[in-house]
Amino acid sequence: MEGTAGAPEFVERLRLELPRLLREDVEVRGQIMALLSDYLTTREETAAILAELRQMREDFDRRMDEQGRRIEEQGRRMDEQGRRMDQRFAEQSRRIEEHTRVLGAIGARWGMMTEEAFRRSVRVLFADQPQLRVEHWRHHDAAGKVFGYPTDVDMDVVVRDGTLLLIEVKSSISGADVAEFWRRVQLYREVTGRQPSRLLMIGPYVDERAREVGERLGIELVSGVTPPAI
Numbered sequence: 482m483e484g485t486a487g488a489p490e491f492v493e494r495l496r497l498e499l500p501r502l503l504r505e506d507v508e509v510r511g512q513i514m515a516l517l518s519d520y521l522t523t524r525e526e527t528a529a530i531l532a533e534l535r536q537m538r539e540d541f542d543r544r545m546d547e548q549g550r551r552i553e554e555q556g557r558r559m560d561e562q563g564r565r566m567d568q569r570f571a572e573q574s575r576r577i578e579e580h581t582r583v584l585g586a587i588g589a590r591w592g593m594m595t596e597e598a599f600r601r602s603v604r605v606l607f608a609d610q611p612q613l614r615v616e617h618w619r620h621h622d623a624a625g626k627v628f629g630y631p632t633d634v635d636m637d638v639v640v641r642d643g644t645l646l647l648i649e650v651k652s653s654i655s656g657a658d659v660a661e662f663w664r665r666v667q668l669y670r671e672v673t674g675r676q677p678s679r680l681l682m683i684g685p686y687v688d689e690r691a692r693e694v695g696e697r698l699g700i701e702l703v704s705g706v707t708p709p710a711i
Contacts, residue, residue: 614640620672627664636669638677645677654682654702656690663698 502509616638623631639646647669649662662682670676680700682691687702695702 616640618669618673620668622668626668627661634665634668636665645675646679646681647677648681648683651682651684653686653688654684654691655688656694658682659691659694659698659700659702662700 499513503513504510618636618638620634620636621631622628622634625631627634637648637650639648647666649658649665651658659682662680666677666680680698681703682695682700683703685704687704692702694700
């Protein structure tokens with residue numbers, strides 16, 4: 482009991498006296514250092530540890546710098562590839578646009594040539610029938626009743642014994658083409674005062690919408706080059 486009770490006073494006295502003993506008593510300092518040698522590192526060991534830590538830090542910084550340079554180089558390469566791809570896409574788009582314009586011009590030219598050739602074929606076939614007379618009527622539509630603006634309007638007219646047939650020949654016939662032909666017919670009637678007995682549209686291709694519109698307006702739609710019986 483007495484030993485236990487005196488322990489705090491001993492610890493407190495040791496705490497106060499130990500620093501002085503370490504400074505003044507070499508033997509005590511040696512004994513204490515020997516006791517603590519298993520738990521404390523020497524200066525040489527501490528210096529070695531610090532040197533190793535510095536080396537590890539330097540290696541880490543060097544690797545990070547190298548990694549940063551690699552990332553920067555990869556970014557430059559990606560930017561360059563991106564610029565090249567943009568240039569290629571721009572060039573490809575330009576070529577596609579140019580080809581589209583060329584093909585569009587060729588298509589439009591071919592469509593006009595095909596329609597005109599088909600129109601001449603039908604006229605020749607009608608001309609082979611001596612009882613028929615083929616006329617070409619043209620009028621300047623100053624009021625724009627057909628197209629919505631002033632322009633010349635054409636119409637093929639077939640006459641047989643005083644009977645009039647108004648004919649439109651196209652390479653293909655749509656519902657809009659039928660409606661346009663109907664406006665041409667109305668203008669022809671208004672200008673000439675003549676009443677056609679039949680309205681014909683002839684073409685190698687006629688879509689279903691065109692047939693529906695033609696049936697409502699009383700316009701006959703004929704597919705093929707052979708002229709209908711008149």
